[in-house]
Amino acid sequence: MLIGLKDALDYAEDHQCAIAAVNTPIFESLVATIRAAEQLNVPVILAHAQSHEKINRITDIGPAMVSLAERASVPCVVHIDHGEDLHYIRTGLELGFTSVMLDGSRMPFERNVETTAEAVQIADGYGAGVEGELGVMTGNENGDPDQGVADEALYTDPAVAKQFVERTGVTCLAASFGTVHGLYHREPKLNFDLVRSLRREAGVPIVMHGGSGLSNEEYRRCIAEGVRKINYYTYSVKAGLDGARRLLDQHSDVFVYPDVASAATEAIASNVKAFMTCIYDADQAVA
Numbered sequence: 001m002l003i004g005l006k007d008a009l010d011y012a013e014d015h016q017c018a019i020a021a022v023n024t025p026i027f028e029s030l031v032a033t034i035r036a037a038e039q040l041n042v043p044v045i046l047a048h049a050q051s052h053e054k055i056n057r058i059t060d061i062g063p064a065m066v067s068l069a070e071r072a073s074v075p076c077v078v079h080i081d082h083g084e085d086l087h088y089i090r091t092g093l094e095l096g097f098t099s100v101m102l103d104g105s106r107m108p109f110e111r112n113v114e115t116t117a118e119a120v121q122i123a124d125g126y127g128a129g130v131e132g133e134l135g136v137m138t139g140n141e142n143g144d145p146d147q148g149v150a151d152e153a154l155y156t157d158p159a160v161a162k163q164f165v166e167r168t169g170v171t172c173l174a175a176s177f178g179t180v181h182g183l184y185h186r187e188p189k190l191n192f193d194l195v196r197s198l199r200r201e202a203g204v205p206i207v208m209h210g211g212s213g214l215s216n217e218e219y220r221r222c223i224a225e226g227v228r229k230i231n232y233y234t235y236s237v238k239a240g241l242d243g244a245r246r247l248l249d250q251h252s253d254v255f256v257y258p259d260v261a262s263a264a265t266e267a268i269a270s271n272v273k274a275f276m277t278c279i280y281d282a283d284q285a286v287a
């Protein structure tokens with residue numbers, strides 16, 4: 001069933017867990033992520049990033065996301081990840097997305113506030129929640145080793161976060177406290193005290209981006225300090241590729257693509273399920 005961002009975050013607060021927000025730019029990821037959530041009987045956030053338009057356009061994969069979310073046996077949020085402009089946000093909301101992120105983190109502060117506040121106003125009209133972002137997370141989803149290191153100078157300032165949330169009215173806040181997008185090229189060093197201050201000052205749930213490659217202990221400590229949504233992508237699709245490779249290595253007779261797609265789906269589902277098992281209290285059934 002389709003639910004809103006606020007519903008998912010309330011569930012996370014009630015269960016003292018974080019909700020998995022998995023990017024599903026390809027159909028294999030979409031099916032696999034829903035399968036994992038259904039097996040664990042937990043809510044999930046299905047996300048499409050604007051930067052993934054080159055993989056599949058939101059106008060193509062979006063309707064599939066909404067439709068599968070409606071039919072799923074567990075609550076699903078359908079979310080725009082890293083929305084860069086209001087036109088894109090509107091496109092998603094028109095397709096039935098129940099949640100959007102407006103990423104103004106690279107804009108000057110005042111412009112980030114204005115644009116995010118406008119996104120909140122637009123989303124309100126659709127009954128959808130909004131995630132804002134403050135502080136910059138470096139990224140290397142293309143595998144660039146020079147960028148897989150967090151820069152402390154760009155971490156989110158709790159006092160500024162408070163101001164940002166008050167002035168924009170966002171439902172939750174993506175913040176920078178040591179994670180990076182893509183692969184880590186150096187041991188990540190997360191600032192857990194900063195997560196706690198951010199949660200306290202911002203007054204809304206904190207979102208962790210760059211959730212691939214952290215230890216179970218790191219996830220749990222972040223959740224204990226107030227993280228309620230964890231974005232996850234790189235390791236899930238890496239697992240998909242590994243699953244496809246295994247199939248091809250072991251079965252030289254494979255000659256059609258759907259066999260490879262099925263192997264990838266299975267591998268993504270099992271990877272996402274392992275991630276979810278760690279960040280949810282999976283013994284708890286969905287209320």
Ligand SMILES: [Zn+2]
Nearest residue numbers: 181209210231
């Ligand atoms: Zn992100």
